[in-house]
Amino acid sequence: MIRIDSVWYEYPSGTVALRNVNLVIDRGEIVALMGENGAGKTTLLKHLNGLLKPTSGKVEVDGVDTRTTTVASLSRHVGLVFQNPDNMFFCTSVFEEVSYALTRFGYSREEARRRAEVVLKTFNLWQYRDSSPFTLSGGEKKRLAISIVLAWMPSYVVIDEPTTGLDGWGKRMLINLLLNLKDRERGIILSSHDVEFISEIAARVVLLRRGEIIADGAAEDILTDPVLLEEASLLTPQIPSLLHELKKRGFRDLNHKCLRLDEAVRCLSAILGRPDQGCDGF
Amino acid sequence: MNLAIEVSNLSFRYAGAGQWALKNISLSIEEGEFAVFTGATGCGKSTLFKCLIGLIPQMYPGEYLGRVVVKGLDPAQTPVSRMAQRVGMVFQNPDNQLFALTVENDVAFALENLGLERAEIERRISKAFRMMGIEDLRKRSPFELSGGQKQRVAIASILALEPEILILDEPTSSLDGATAKKLLEELGEIRRREDITVLISEHRLDLVVREATRLIVIEGGQILADGEPREVVHQLLKDGYERVEPPKLSRLAWMLGFRGANSIPVTKEEFVEKLQGVGK
Amino acid sequence: MSFLVTALLFGEYWGGMLTVSSTIILTQLLLLRLAKSARYMLSTMRGAIPLVALVFLLSLLGVLESASASGELLYKASASSIRFLAFLTSFNIFFLTTSPDEFGQLLLKLRIPYVYSFTFVAAVRLAPVIADEAQEIIDAQRSRGVEFEKGNPLKRLRALVGLFVPLLINSLRRAYEMAEALEVKCFGASERRTAYREIRATRRDILAAVMILAALTLVLTARSMKLFTGLP
Numbered sequence: 001m002i003r004i005d006s007v008w009y010e011y012p013s014g015t016v017a018l019r020n021v022n023l024v025i026d027r028g029e030i031v032a033l034m035g036e037n038g039a040g041k042t043t044l045l046k047h048l049n050g051l052l053k054p055t056s057g058k059v060e061v062d063g064v065d066t067r068t069t070t071v072a073s074l075s076r077h078v079g080l081v082f083q084n085p086d087n088m089f090f091c092t093s094v095f096e097e098v099s100y101a102l103t104r105f106g107y108s109r110e111e112a113r114r115r116a117e118v119v120l121k122t123f124n125l126w127q128y129r130d131s132s133p134f135t136l137s138g139g140e141k142k143r144l145a146i147s148i149v150l151a152w153m154p155s156y157v158v159i160d161e162p163t164t165g166l167d168g169w170g171k172r173m174l175i176n177l178l179l180n181l182k183d184r185e186r187g188i189i190l191s192s193h194d195v196e197f198i199s200e201i202a203a204r205v206v207l208l209r210r211g212e213i214i215a216d217g218a219a220e221d222i223l224t225d226p227v228l229l230e231e232a233s234l235l236t237p238q239i240p241s242l243l244h245e246l247k248k249r250g251f252r253d254l255n256h257k258c259l260r261l262d263e264a265v266r267c268l269s270a271i272l273g274r275p276d277q278g279c280d281g282f
Numbered sequence: 283m284n285l286a287i288e289v290s291n292l293s294f295r296y297a298g299a300g301q302w303a304l305k306n307i308s309l310s311i312e313e314g315e316f317a318v319f320t321g322a323t324g325c326g327k328s329t330l331f332k333c334l335i336g337l338i339p340q341m342y343p344g345e346y347l348g349r350v351v352v353k354g355l356d357p358a359q360t361p362v363s364r365m366a367q368r369v370g371m372v373f374q375n376p377d378n379q380l381f382a383l384t385v386e387n388d389v390a391f392a393l394e395n396l397g398l399e400r401a402e403i404e405r406r407i408s409k410a411f412r413m414m415g416i417e418d419l420r421k422r423s424p425f426e427l428s429g430g431q432k433q434r435v436a437i438a439s440i441l442a443l444e445p446e447i448l449i450l451d452e453p454t455s456s457l458d459g460a461t462a463k464k465l466l467e468e469l470g471e472i473r474r475r476e477d478i479t480v481l482i483s484e485h486r487l488d489l490v491v492r493e494a495t496r497l498i499v500i501e502g503g504q505i506l507a508d509g510e511p512r513e514v515v516h517q518l519l520k521d522g523y524e525r526v527e528p529p530k531l532s533r534l535a536w537m538l539g540f541r542g543a544n545s546i547p548v549t550k551e552e553f554v555e556k557l558q559g560v561g562k
Numbered sequence: 563m564s565f566l567v568t569a570l571l572f573g574e575y576w577g578g579m580l581t582v583s584s585t586i587i588l589t590q591l592l593l594l595r596l597a598k599s600a601r602y603m604l605s606t607m608r609g610a611i612p613l614v615a616l617v618f619l620l621s622l623l624g625v626l627e628s629a630s631a632s633g634e635l636l637y638k639a640s641a642s643s644i645r646f647l648a649f650l651t652s653f654n655i656f657f658l659t660t661s662p663d664e665f666g667q668l669l670l671k672l673r674i675p676y677v678y679s680f681t682f683v684a685a686v687r688l689a690p691v692i693a694d695e696a697q698e699i700i701d702a703q704r705s706r707g708v709e710f711e712k713g714n715p716l717k718r719l720r721a722l723v724g725l726f727v728p729l730l731i732n733s734l735r736r737a738y739e740m741a742e743a744l745e746v747k748c749f750g751a752s753e754r755r756t757a758y759r760e761i762r763a764t765r766r767d768i769l770a771a772v773m774i775l776a777a778l779t780l781v782l783t784a785r786s787m788k789l790f791t792g793l794p
Contacts, residue, residue, distance in 0.1 A: 036458045037429050071704045072712075080705040086735075087699045088706070104707035134731060138323030148706060164455070166484070167322035168527040193458035196488075205530060223657035235459040238488055240532040242550050244380055261530065265537045272538065272560060272581050337742055363751035371746045377691055378736055379743035381684060390758035397752030407758075425690065439747070 001026055002048060002078075002156060002187065004128035007057035009043055009211075017043040017207050019211040020057075025187050027155060030178060032198045032219070033191040035231035042083070044208070047077040048189065062155070076105055079154035083161040084143035089133040094125060094144060097133050098151050105152050119147040122177070124211045138165040146174070154222035156187040163194045175201050195237040199223055199259040208231040239264045285351075285354035286479040287311040287334060290302055293328060294338060303329040305503040306348070311481065313446075316473050316493050318511070319483040321500035322525050327483040330500070331449050333357065334481070336365045353446060366392070370445030374431035374452040380424045380439070385416070388424060389439045410442040413472055423523055430461040441472075448473075450482040454489070463489045487515070488529035491548045516543045586627050616642040617748040667757060676755055684740070692733070699728045 002025040009018040024032050030210045033041045046052040047059050050066040059066045061078055068227060095116055102112035120126040123143040128136060133144060142165040149157065157178075163171055178188055178201060192198055197207065198219060205222040207215040209232050215222050222228060224240040236244070241259040243256040243264070251271060258264045289309040295302045298549050311317050319327045332338040335355035341344045350357055353368045372381050382388040389410055393403045411417045414434045417425065423437055427455045433453055440448065448470070454462035466484070470493030473480045484490045487497075497514040499507040506523075507514045519536045527533075535547050540556060547553040621642040669679035700710065703724040710721050763771075 036460065037456075046701065049705055051704060070709075072707050072709050075705050075707055082698065082702040082705070084698070086732055087695070087728050088703045089731075090703075101706040111307060149745045165323055167525045169524040171527075172524070233458070233460050235463060238550070239534065242531055242534075243528055245550055245554050246557060249558060251557070261534055261537065264534050268534070268538055268557070272557070331779075332742075335746060337745060341742065341745060361751075362745045366746045366748050373739060373743060375739060378739040379747075381680075381687070381744075381747075383683070383687060387758060392747035394756050394758055395748040395751050397754045397756050400758060403756065403758050413584060436732040443748075 001060075001061060002189075003060040004044075004047070005058050005060070007044075007047065007054040007059060009047070010055045017211050018047075018054075019059070021211075021213055022151075023206065023213065025156070025189060027187045028182055028185045030182055030188045030190070030203035032201075032203040032205050033189065033208055034193060034195070034198065034205055034232065034234060036193060038210075039208040039232070040211040041208055041282070042160055043211075045080060045160055045189065045191055048156065048158050050074045050198070072104075075154070076167060077154050078156045078158060079149035079152065079161040081146050081149045081157075085141040085165075088145055088148070091140075092132060093130050094120065094136070095129040095145060096135050098148050101148060104129065104176050107152070112194055115151050119151045122150075123147045124173075127159075135164060139167050139170045142166055143170065143173075150181075153185075156189065157181060158189045160191050161194075162190055162192060163197045171197060193234060195223060195235055196230075199237045199239065202259065207234075218220055220259050223259055224257050243267075284313045285310050286313045286315070286353060286523060287481075288351045289330075289333075290349045292330075292333060292350060293331060293345075294347070295345040297344045299344070301503075304333070307503075307505055309498070309505065309508065311479065313479050314473070314477060314522050315495045316470060316480045316499060317482070318487070318494040318498040319481065319498045319500060320347060320483075320485055320487060320488050320526050321483075321506075325500045326503040327500055328451050329503070331371065331451050331481070331483070334447075334449060335369050335371050336360060336362045363395075366445075367396070368445055369447045369449060370443050372433075372437050372440050372448070372450045372453055374455055376424075376429070376436040379436050380432065383423055384420075384540070385424055385427075385435050386420045387421050388435060389428050392443050406439075406442045406444060410438040413441055413476070414438040415468070429456050430438055430465065433457065433465065437469075443480065447481065449478045450480070452483050452485075454484060454486070459486070459489065462486065466490050466493060469493065485526070487527065488531070491515070491529055499523075501525065510545060512548055513543060515548055516541075516546050519546070526543035589773060610647070613641050613650075614647050617646045647778070665761065670757070677750075680749075688736075696725065696729055697730060699725055702728075 002023075003199045004023040004025075007018055007021045008016070010016045021040075021044060023031075033044060035041055043052065045061050047054060047066065048061070050059075050069065050071045052068050053059075061074060064074075066074060070255070089097055090282055091100055094146060098116040098119060101114040102115055103109070107115065117126065120129060123146070124137075125140060125144055125147065128140065133141065136144060142162075146159065146162070162174060166174065175197075178190075181188055188203075190198070190203070202219050205215070205217065206213055206220045207228065214231060216227055223237055224243075226241070226244060229236050235241075235258065239254060239258055243254055243258060247254050247256055252272060255267050287310065289307055292304055292307045293302055294304040307330065319330070321327055329338065332342065333350055334352055334357060338344070339358055340362055346358065352365070355365060355368065357365050357369075380388050381391055386407065389407045390403050393406060398406075399400065410517075411420065414437055416431065416434050416438060419431060419435065424432060427435065437448075437450070437453070450467075454465060466482075466489055469480060469482070472478060473493075482490070491511050493496075494511045497507070497509065497511040498505060499514060499518070507517050510519075515532045517523075518526060518528045519533060519541075529548055531550060531553050532546055532548050535553060535556065540546055545556070547556050618639050622636075624637040666679035666683040670676060691762065703721070704710070708721050708724050710718065710725070712718075713721075
């Protein structure tokens, strides 16, 4: 369990980036921190593995206060993937890039090899194992950045803006992977302003605005509330936005708390008075 | 209608690269269009844009086949600084295209380089500030601005050149949805009001489909689909193409059985209309 | 604008005597009153106190060996700390008061080709961007187990590879991107570049220049008249 307790954070420049943040995140849960750029999402993520220490309040990871230990030892349990993969790579091959951290964390050479192979195959990067990471495309770099951290299977996987640079296919792969990790009792924390992506994984959503939490709840409650989203300067996802419009135009008994495509198909087929059809398009 | 851009059988390979970045691209764009280019990162959109203003092959040498005509000029032969006065180009990362320490000097930068009179500079930058709605930022430093504001400054600094064609390479990739949507709508407005041709690359189709008159999908250096946005969205859904995401609403409509090539809804309003026609 | 000249002159002027350095600092304080930013400047200098103390201590130790009279010893140590302080304040004033844009224009006025002054401005502008990026890279590497402050020198050196490789590659990319942006902004298109905003000397600038010259003359005459002979 990660416990964030009345955390305030002030940058040395004097900017207050977090204001009294309280949050408990369990294993087996997907939490999306959402808000516009500059709302404090990244600052909060950097508290989870101790890169930043709260100015006041405290952060505990499985009962350990982040101020009492090192980033290196916390990172074994809290794997943080940065937004820009270019800030990460420095090895000569994709394979080494993954095995590097594994050896740092004390895995044997063989075990590191085995894990690197598994994770690179999962992310469809195994064919590039001997290439330089700098020759990969944007989407491949992003996948590599995530696989580097997943290789050591931290208890908590933290990803800053997981969808930047990913195409439709990459996003779907990531959704499946995150759901799988959730089933394996990992805690997953994402920061994102991509409302469409977060809609699809039905996460718990925490809305941040100017360093403060303004809402914390199930995605189908928060991402379907245009007033609340507006307050956090986020767009309403396309599906709830459509359903709201339909309700306004006379389809009164519509359930507007649908987020995912399959749910929307079900609920609209019902009012169209025809059986659920045509799911082959998905 | 006059053609703003005509590309015939263009192929390009960067010097030293094994693969062709562009493969036999043919494309023509009429004046006044709002053409949206989409495709995964590294598909060749940026390379194509660089060919249109002459950065390729002038700054980046390589193997260049085919022919490009932009506003009657050949970008391969015309100095980029001359091309740039007809074709403005805005890049993805505003930090790397702002050079001065006040917004005002930044917007004036290109005009100073051209050696324009001060009165003319004043006239043009005032207009550019108005167009992007950033008059209040004039005296600020570009560092202290938000990502959205920086990108506006970057666009204003190109609009000050009074180009006839405006090319924007992923201008919204670092912006959040709400900020991106607003910026894209304003660009649509500028196109209508100023009669500029706009070429833009964007992967969030739902944000841009309203403004687009044209949608071009690129993959692996080739044109995969090109046409009126509704047609292209229809084609993407029909082919079950995975890499480019059509607007979610269009996908929903498709799954509900609305599959007409000329009638698949691409916006919320169209969807509502469609359902009102059928349901209740 | 002329603060810049101050700073440069003082920077050049290695008088090295207690009196000289004190004159410099005094003049600077006067100048700051002129710029109405004395308090701000002093607040930024607070961080320098430990450094100055260090210089004082070090020079004290340094001259201890020669084991001369204690009065002279103290004098020498204070002289070097004050000299150091004068140096610091000079740079501080320069960066606080002179926008690199304006400095670039000054270089132009001195008939230095635009490319050079542009390079200077761009370098200054990029410094904070690169600093931010370096911090991001350090954070990213620490998150994957790299420890920059631990282990033997060889290990630390290896850890630094993780900082410098991404930094270098990003810088190369940035260089290309900036070059593209310069091209499309018609950099170097015209022989005669115009300046939208030109700098002009105001009355305060002239006053500042006069004060600097006065201070300088004072110091120079004193020196040539050998007023301080016998002092280091």
